[in-house]
Amino acid sequence: MRRMFWLMIVLALLSLPSLASAQDIIGPQVYPPGINPLTGLPVPNPEILNRRPMGVKVSNSPAIVRPQYGLNSADIVWEHLLEGGVTRFTAFFLSEDVPRVGPIRSARLVDIPLAHIYGSFLAYSGMSTGTLDSMRADPVMISRLIDNRSCPPMCRIPREGVAFEHTLFGETAGMYVQAQQVGRNTTPDLVSGMAFSELPPSGGVSLNALNVIYRNAETGWEYDPFSGRWLRSQNGEEHFDALSGSRISAANVAIVEANHIEQPFTYDGYWGNGNFAYAADLIGSGRLYLLRDGQYFTGQWRRSGPFAPLTFVDANGVPLPFKPGNTFFNLVPRWVDGYQLEFFLSNAPNGNITVNNANLRTGPGQAYRNPTVAQAGASFPVIGRNNVGDWVQVLLPDDSTLWVSTSIISLNGFDALTLPISRPSNER
Structure with missing residues (x-):
């Protein structure tokens, strides 16, 4: 079926406008008033940008947690590896609030650099002792945490056949209220790093679909030339959002490869039941693939320090522009045999x-x-x-x-x- 898409995609690409120039790009350092720095799109009410993004941990395993709520409403979603070779999401909301997101699960070490990058809060349900110690040692994370101390904004919604840990859901507007009530740092940071352009850059290669294969999970992205978006599958099945009722989709998909550093054993249970944890090193640089407009682009992510922006450049060091809209990031480990990609090339x-x-x-x-x-x-x-x-x-x-x-x-x-x-x- 994937191979039958190639003609439609080639025709769609032939209809694309001229390639992006420097004059067409907004970001990556500053953005026009009223433009969301996470999407490159205008927001109806610019006042909504005067707050921190809300990061929310969302489960992706086992299969019974799907379809999740709210992922299509997030501006940015990061999919990262868990112990056992499955994945979990950290979804970031800024441009709009959602009445239900989840199921909400526990935090991981990777959430520390992500919260730094987006200057975000982090809504979660529990974490290991080791992760909590790392949060406490960080200079800002304790002032950013939103836990499930009260309902609302985070409530248990039981469902037959679903384990207790997969029943917590939240509403983001109430999370912001809780942040104020418990004295979290609500003063927003300057968020930057992403460049945007309606026009694609030069150098793209036509692509029908891409599979990202983790140890025990497979994420699929298939380009829809009619909507100009990438449609998500999970383990070979179409992946839907229960809140919108539609298939999960993205204007951009970015594959980010980074070192994943296994944490030393401290004592039994310190890193959770599996006694395993890793930190994702998002300082330095690494391989990047950006998918937009039915093409993939090769580049590099860069970040100079723990509170520096995460930027994206092409082979010449020029900012690589994302398409205005939402972005899904697949974070993959630089380990030997840590992942595999399958590019279903149009030609x-x-x-x-x-x-x-x-x-x-x-x-x-x-x-x-x-x-x-x-x-x-x-x-x-x-x-x-x-x-x-x-x-x-x-x-x-x-x-x-x-x-x-x-x-x-x-x-x-x-x-x-x-x-x-x-x-x-x-x-x-």
């Missing part, structure tokens, strides 16, 4: 196997298992590569992917190094 080159009984492997190297073989002359779309470019990722007829050494596949003159990198920066 993928074909590769031809050159030997009989060629091993197709689950990763780019002889150490990965080979669930099947291919014979000489077999042809496959080639959609990605490893960092070095000596292994390529091929698309099978069932839309699954495997890997082939470039020593046994002919790309018919196509340069493998122009393919997107589908594996972590750290490889075996």
Whole structure:
């Protein structure tokens, strides 16, 4: 089905306006009055920008928590890895309040740099002792926390067959009231870092869809050329928002690769039941893929310090503009085998196997298992590569992917190094 989209997408791309120039871009340092720095869009009431964004922890596992409430109303959503290889969301609301968001779950260490980046509050339900100690050690986090001490604004809504921990929901307007009542720091910080343009930058590559594969979760994004938005799937199923009743979608999707630092064992239960936690290092720089307007763009995220903005640039260090609208960030770990991407390119080159009984492997190297073989002359779309470019990722007829050494596949003159990198920066 994904491959049938390519003609529609190519036609949609041909109708795009001219590419963005510096004059078309707003941000990333300053924004016109009344423009939301998280979306690049005007807000009906500019006074709403004179407050901190509200960050809310939202569960994404197990499957019974889906569909969640409120994700389509968030300006920015970060999806991050949890222990066990599944994911959780931190959703940031500024331009509008929602009557229900959730289920609300516990905080993680990754929420510290995210709250710094957006100058946000953090609404949550519990956290491990280790995470709480880290929050207390941070110079600002204790003044930003919104817990479930009262109903409203956070209330339990039981549902048959759903565990207690997945029944907490909140309403963001009441969270702001609670922040004032309990003496949280309500003076907003200056938020910056994202550039926006209605026009796409140059250098994009046409893309039908992208899969982000974590250890035990798979996020899918499929481009809809009619709405100009990316439609989300979770583990192969369409993902909906229970509040809006519509499929979760985004104007932009950004894949951010960063170091994930495992925390040392302190004592049993300090980091929760699994005795495992990691901190995401969002200082420095790292690989970035930006998806907008049916294309992907390669770039880099940058951040100079713990209270500096998170910025996004292209290969030449020029600000990479997001499309005005909401953004979903997929945060992926730089670990060996920490994740894999699948780029369903609109115009993928074909590769031809050159030997009989060629091993197709689950990763780019002889150490990965080979669930099947291919014979000489077999042809496959080639959609990605490893960092070095000596292994390529091929698309099978069932839309699954495997890997082939470039020593046994002919790309018919196509340069493998122009393919997107589908594996972590750290490889075996």
